Amino acid sequence: MTARILVLEDDESLRLVVTKALSRAGFDVRATASPQSAIDRMIGGDADLLVADVVLGQENFLDRIDEITRVRPDAPIIIVSAQTTAATAIHAAKRGARRYLPKPFDLDELTRAVSACLSAHPGRSGETSRPTKSVGYEGLLGRSRAMQTVFQALGRLSRVVCPVLLTGPEGSGRATAARALHTARGGRKLIELGPARLDREGPGAATGEADGLLLRRADMWSERAAQQVREWCEAQPATNLYVTGSPTVRNALPDALYFLIGAGLVELPPLRDREGDLDLIVDHVWSRLSPERSLSGEVRTALSRWAWPGEVRELEFVLTRLSLCEMPSAEFLAGLLAQAGEHAEALEAAVIDAASRAFASGQADPGRSVHDRVDAALIEAALSRTGGVRRDAATLLGWNRNTLARRIETLNLDV
Numbered sequence: 001m002t003a004r005i006l007v008l009e010d011d012e013s014l015r016l017v018v019t020k021a022l023s024r025a026g027f028d029v030r031a032t033a034s035p036q037s038a039i040d041r042m043i044g045g046d047a048d049l050l051v052a053d054v055v056l057g058q059e060n061f062l063d064r065i066d067e068i069t070r071v072r073p074d075a076p077i078i079i080v081s082a083q084t085t086a087a088t089a090i091h092a093a094k095r096g097a098r099r100y101l102p103k104p105f106d107l108d109e110l111t112r113a114v115s116a117c118l119s120a121h122p123g124r125s126g127e128t129s130r131p132t133k134s135v136g137y138e139g140l141l142g143r144s145r146a147m148q149t150v151f152q153a154l155g156r157l158s159r160v161v162c163p164v165l166l167t168g169p170e171g172s173g174r175a176t177a178a179r180a181l182h183t184a185r186g187g188r189k190l191i192e193l194g195p196a197r198l199d200r201e202g203p204g205a206a207t208g209e210a211d212g213l214l215l216r217r218a219d220m221w222s223e224r225a226a227q228q229v230r231e232w233c234e235a236q237p238a239t240n241l242y243v244t245g246s247p248t249v250r251n252a253l254p255d256a257l258y259f260l261i262g263a264g265l266v267e268l269p270p271l272r273d274r275e276g277d278l279d280l281i282v283d284h285v286w287s288r289l290s291p292e293r294s295l296s297g298e299v300r301t302a303l304s305r306w307a308w309p310g311e312v313r314e315l316e317f318v319l320t321r322l323s324l325c326e327m328p329s330a331e332f333l334a335g336l337l338a339q340a341g342e343h344a345e346a347l348e349a350a351v352i353d354a355a356s357r358a359f360a361s362g363q364a365d366p367g368r369s370v371h372d373r374v375d376a377a378l379i380e381a382a383l384s385r386t387g388g389v390r391r392d393a394a395t396l397l398g399w400n401r402n403t404l405a406r407r408i409e410t411l412n413l414d415v
Contacts, residue, residue, distance in 0.1 A: 006047035076117035093155025168268025171313030178242035212240035298330035
């Protein structure tokens with residue numbers, strides 16, 4: 001029998017476009033602009049799947065999904081929305097929606113999502129969704145496909161209790177995502193420990209006063225800290241534990257520990273892979289910092305051309321500095337960005353010079369030679385800074401102690 005699709009959308013043109021696209025794909029499609037009508041039809045069994053917008057006039061449809069899922073928990077619901085925050089995606093998933101697509105969405109993608117939901121095994125049979133409050137998550141938003149993947153992962157993980165590993169470049173929002181997920185799970189208080197405090201006190205030191213634990217920068221943990229986290233996880237596997245690390249954190253952790261914390265994995269993308277999100281973040285942050293003023297086209301152009309090596313954190317820092325300027329101009333922004341890039345440009349020039357000399361000399365594996373020289377300089381600088389204390393030097397470098405020891409031995413450094 002042809003699957004029956006119900007479309008709930010108050011924008012007449014979009015309602016018509018979606019209806020035609022799904023009809024061409026072979027579905028029996030009906031449409032409405034009334035949330036109550038959609039709920040009544042779904043409860044009455046008049047449709048097999050619902051495609052629904054979120055904001056319908058003054059009503060948020062996410063607040064009413066449970067009216068359907070209580071009666072028909074296996075009926076797939078696909079949410080489409082122009083609200084591109086993690087809160088929307090997580091709230092939709094917690095309420096029972098099978099998929100979440102941000103507007104504007106590709107009609108072929110919607111058709112594939114409908115087909116996948118209809119062909120999938122029925123979901124949480126007999127389970128009902130419990131009403132929860134819709135909470136905003138400051139700083140975590142995006143329309144890009146990369147961020148929608150993150151939101152969907154957070155939505156899935158919000159329904160289970162297990163350790164979660166959040167990876168991504170420094171400044172990409174790993175801790176923000178962890179806090180959002182803990183709130184979505186109904187958590188009340190989250191204790192956060194950095195590498196130094198974790199090494200001193202262990203993961204169980206502060207958990208008595210909280211229902212969640214966020215351990216930051218797993219790449220920088222000492223052997224002692226990693227062992228303590230492993231023992232803690234083995235003692236209580238079903239826990240609200242969140243761990244952050246770089247995209248290569250897998251290489252810094254023992255296998256036994258990674259397998260304990262890495263099953264629930266959320267990978268935060270770098271800003272350069274989030275097409276279209278930079279303007280969204282700029283608007284969001286700027287409206288909070290300086291709502292009475294607007295950014296000029298020249299400033300926005302300069303912002304869009306910067307590589308943002310410090311990710312979203314750097315973008316927020318620069319926007320904050322701009323907001324404190326009486327006249328935020330492109331020239332002032334250029335000065336800020338030049339300050340941020342001075343050290344990186346000097347280092348890049350030195351590496352280019354060393355690489356050029358290595359290539360010209362015809363030595364074997366010149367890339368490795370330059371890499372080794374950079375590592376040797378980093379190690380010497382870090383040890384000098386920490387008075388020769390290897391553990392502290394490893395922390396400065398973002399390595400663990402084993403990695404530092406291996407590099408010192410490989411490079412045959414007299415330190």
